Structure formats: C-alpha cells, structure tokens
C-alpha cells in the first residue's frame with residue numbers, strides 16, 4: 001500500500017518524496033566534496049509533481065552547513081516559495097530564483113546554485129560585456145549544444161540583495177539554449193530536465209570557468 005503525504009492539498013507518495021530527498025542528498029554530498037558550498041553558500045532544488053499534477057519544489061533549508069547531513073536539510077515549498085507544511089525550517093533565502101526558473105519552463109526539473117572562486121572571477125571580469133563566451137571546447141556538448149564549431153554565451157546579471165528583483169533578473173536572462181546564468185561576484189544558477197543533467201551542466205560550466213581563469217593567468221605571465 002502506498003502511504004501519501006499531503007503538502008497543502010497536494011498529495012505526494014512517501015516513496016516519491018523520499019526518492020527526491022535522497023537525490024538531493026547525493027548531489028549535495030558530491031558538490032560539498034568539491035568545496036562548492038563554502039561558508040554555507042549554495043542551494044539545490046528538485047521539482048516534485050503531486051498526484052494532481054500540481055508542482056511542488058523540494059529545496060535546501062537556509063543557512064545550513066551543506067557538507068553535513070541532518071534530517072533537517074530539505075523542505076517542500078510551493079511555487080510561491082512558501083513551505084507547504086508548518087515547519088521551523090526556513091527555505092533557502094534564494095528559493096524565489098528556483099521557483100522563477102520552474103515557472104519559466106515546465107521541463108525544468110532541477111535547479112542548482114554554487115559559489116566558486118572561478119565562477120565569481122569570471123562573473124566580475126566579464127560583467128561589462130554582459131556575458132562570457134566559450135568556443136572550441138568539447139565540453140560545450142555537455143550543455144546540450146552539439147553543432148560543429150558552436151559557441152555559447154553565459155549571461156551575467158548584477159547581484160542584488162532584493163531576492164525578488166534578483167529572481168526576476170535571472171529569469172529574464174535565462175535562455176533556452178544555455179542552461180545557466182551567472183550572478184556577478186556571487187555564483188551561478190544552472191538547471192536541467194533532471195538532477196543528472198543539471199549536474200552535468202554545472203560540471204561543464206565550472207570546467208569552462210576554471211579554464212578561463214587559468215588562461216588569464218597564463219596570459220598575464222607572458
């Protein structure tokens with residue numbers, strides 16, 4: 001028999017919710033191992049479809065050390081970013097960026113956000129240009145761009161302490177071809193149609209940013 005959980009009028013099976021939390025935990029552990037969550041930064045979410053087709057979002061709780069697993073690491077919110085059950089946990093302070101991306105694309109099923117030295121440097125140095133462009137990199141294919149000789153541009157938006165405005169800026173800059181947006185001196189938001197593809201996208205972006213930073217350093221030494 002399937003046990004059902006009721007998240008403010010949306011039924012989700014216990015098994016489904018457990019599987020979603022398990023997936024988030026696995027991704028969290030891998031990214032934490034790479035140092036991608038310094039000083040409690042970063043947040044992760046997955047779309048959860050209820051029995052009636054309504055969308056919920058499982059998201060990391062705010063301010064946690066994401067390198068440690070606890071029973072209080074995740075909670076469920078609606079598309080307004082409100083917790084669907086009474087809880088003392090606070091959803092990520094940046095939940096509205098996640099929900100904006102889920103609203104924008106019905107096939108967006110995972111949203112990941114990390115702060116790294118490389119993504120911060122690239123976001124600042126290329127900010128005035130509005131984006132950073134990469135070409136002649138095999139890993140562009142990992143972003144779903146397969147055309148021969150393709151180039152991609154990752155848009156960069158200004159950081160903003162007002163999360164509604166930040167969410168709006170990210171949503172506006174987010175394009176269908178390149179699954180990521182940089183926030184200046186803050187980090188990157190990436191998405192995908194599954195946790196697997198969002199993780200692949202993030203790994204490809206971080207490879208390209210690290211390459212760019214090292215190229216700048218080599219040029220500087222000449």
Ligand SMILES: CSC[C@@H](O)[C@@H](O)C(=O)COP(=O)(O)O
Nearest residue numbers: 040041042043062063064092093
């Ligand atoms: C603690 S610095 C980072 C935060 O300000 C924020 O940018 C962030 O990524 C994490 O916020 P959180 O509320 O834990 O999801």
Ligand SMILES: [Zn+2]
Nearest residue numbers: 041042186187
């Ligand atoms: Zn952040």
